[in-house]
Amino acid sequence: MTDEAPKIPERDHRELSFAVPCTSCEAWTERRIGPRGTALPTSVTCGACGTPRPLDLPGHVDGEGALDGCPACGYHTLCIQKDVNPKLGVAIVVVVFAAMLLAGLTIPQLVVGLVVLAVADWLLMAAVVKRFLLCYRCKAQFRGFPPGPRCRPFDLATWEAHDPPAGEPP
Ligand SMILES: [Zn+2]
Ligand SMILES: [Zn+2]
Structure with a gap:
């Protein structure tokens, strides 16, 4: 294992956005943050039941805008997933x-x-293939952030070591 952050193409998502599952009703809430440099939210309110969930984005994004660790659940490793439609x-x-x-x-x-x-x-x-960052533990998804040093390409064994996702991702 190396300490070098995996490279992702520059054209990746210009707009920052994220999708997190609700801890109470399991519905997914997707939010656009805006272009890089926009103030990062510190919580998200479930679009289905209104339950707020803390989201420590500012604490997980470094000066260059790279995201490391999960802002929703605090898990240390995010995986880098292909985002195709x-x-x-x-x-x-x-x-x-x-x-x-x-x-x-x-x-x-x-x-x-x-x-x-x-x-x-x-x-x-x-x-047009893009990549996004996905939390192994809570399955939260983050788009538009370059991966931080602890982000890793998707690993099935790690994925299966965690509980299956709550509900279907958007
Ligand atoms: Zn909810
Ligand atoms: Zn998480």
């Missing part, structure tokens, strides 16, 4: 394919179109 890619493929059918292309033209589409889809996914 597979539905978006599928929707684009379906829409373009329908458009090609409507345009009355021949079968060979359709095949070429599909290959081009698959390549374009792959390039798009590679370009």
Whole structure:
């Protein structure tokens, strides 16, 4: 294990945001904080039942804006997860394919179109893939923060050592 923080691309989420599960009703509350430099919240109120939950963001973000440790439950290690939206890619493929059918292309033209589409889809996914930080213990998610020195790439064994998540993430 090295002490070097894993690198994530600069284009990652420009807007800071987070999602935390409620300790009382287990509903997820998602909040946008704003661009880097915005004042960080110190608590979050559940959108479903109104229960406040302390969130020590200022205490876990360093001078460079990197997040280390979980502001919601205090767990020391956050994992770095890929943040992809597979539905978006599928929707684009379906829409373009329908458009090609409507345009009355021949079968060979359709095949070429599909290959081009698959390549374009792959390039798009590679370009827009983002990462977020996820707490192993309480499953809180934080977007837009560079990972601090104790953040680690996702590790299934560590994940399974903790309780399953409360409710479904947003
Ligand atoms: Zn709640
Ligand atoms: Zn946590």
